[in-house]
Amino acid sequence: MNTLTAQRLQDMYQLLFERFGPQHWWPGETDIEIVVGAVLTQNTNWKNVEKALANLKRGRLLSVQGLDSLPLPSLAEELRPAGYYNIKAKRLKNLIRLIMESYEGDLDRMLKQPVSTLREALLSVNGIGRETADSIILYAARAPIFVVDAYTHRILYRHGMTDEQPTYEDLQALFMENLPDDPQLFNEFHALIVKTGKDLCRTVPRCEICPLRDWGPTSPINRS
DNA sequence: CACCAGGCAAGTA
DNA sequence: TACTTGCATGGT
Numbered sequence: 001m002n003t004l005t006a007q008r009l010q011d012m013y014q015l016l017f018e019r020f021g022p023q024h025w026w027p028g029e030t031d032i033e034i035v036v037g038a039v040l041t042q043n044t045n046w047k048n049v050e051k052a053l054a055n056l057k058r059g060r061l062l063s064v065q066g067l068d069s070l071p072l073p074s075l076a077e078e079l080r081p082a083g084y085y086n087i088k089a090k091r092l093k094n095l096i097r098l099i100m101e102s103y104e105g106d107l108d109r110m111l112k113q114p115v116s117t118l119r120e121a122l123l124s125v126n127g128i129g130r131e132t133a134d135s136i137i138l139y140a141a142r143a144p145i146f147v148v149d150a151y152t153h154r155i156l157y158r159h160g161m162t163d164e165q166p167t168y169e170d171l172q173a174l175f176m177e178n179l180p181d182d183p184q185l186f187n188e189f190h191a192l193i194v195k196t197g198k199d200l201c202r203t204v205p206r207c208e209i210c211p212l213r214d215w216g217p218t219s220p221i222n223r224s
Numbered sequence: 225c226a227c228c229a230g231g232c233a234a235g236t237a
Numbered sequence: 238t239a240c241t242t243g244c245a246t247g248g249t
Binding site for chain 2: 038039044046047049083087126129130135147149150151193194198
Binding site: 043044045047048051080081082083084085086087088 | 243244245246247248
């Protein structure tokens with residue numbers, strides 16, 4: 001591991017935590033709520049996700065069995081405010097089917113298996129990609145894996161810590177190989193990166209008030 | 225009006 | 238492998 005990179009990441013974390021404080025992620029009271037939220041928030045504002053989650057709660061549908069029993073068209077209607085509601089209804093059903101068929105409908109049983117097997121199982125579901133899988137592993141299973149998102153790419157690039165097109169796994173390794181293997185640290189760090197991205201990187205393109213401004217260029221980057 | 229949000233998969237070359 | 242496109246509501 002690169003001690004310089006490690007120091008830089010730790011300084012970055014400290015500055016963000018001092019600036020923003022604990023983010024209390026994942027917002028959600030149960031494991032199933034975290035899992036469902038992870039799917040619904042794909043390329044979608046969290047506020048919209050909350051409305052869909054409220055719909056499910058109101059109908060007492062926010063459980064593996066509740067979601068399994070609900071017909072696809074009905075589920076799609078409940079998810080409407082979260083956007084992409086047809087595709088997300090299918091994706092949720094795909095995940096629920098995995099839990100029903102491979103873990104006897106027991107979410108906890110799925111989450112308790114070793115991280116590598118869990119990740120493989122999640123990625124086998126159509127509609128669950130790397131970020132969604134890792135979010136479920138970190139925030140629902142509470143296992144130490146680092147979640148990479150678009151903000152992570154943008155911020156690390158802007159601060160000169162990566163080349164132009166690092167892969168998801170490149171960035172994930174950068175964090176995991178240079179930080180203590182601590183799920184609570186990974187939890188807070190990812191949440192702080194999202195907070196920083198939402199608050200500063202867009203509204204203040206040159207990051208003039210960004211607590212990370214001391215690190216390198218802040219030129220914008222277009223990235224998915 | 226434009227642009228984006230805590231992605232992902234499928235299609236094309 | 239490397240692009241491109243569809244999916245969609247709601248906020249700024």
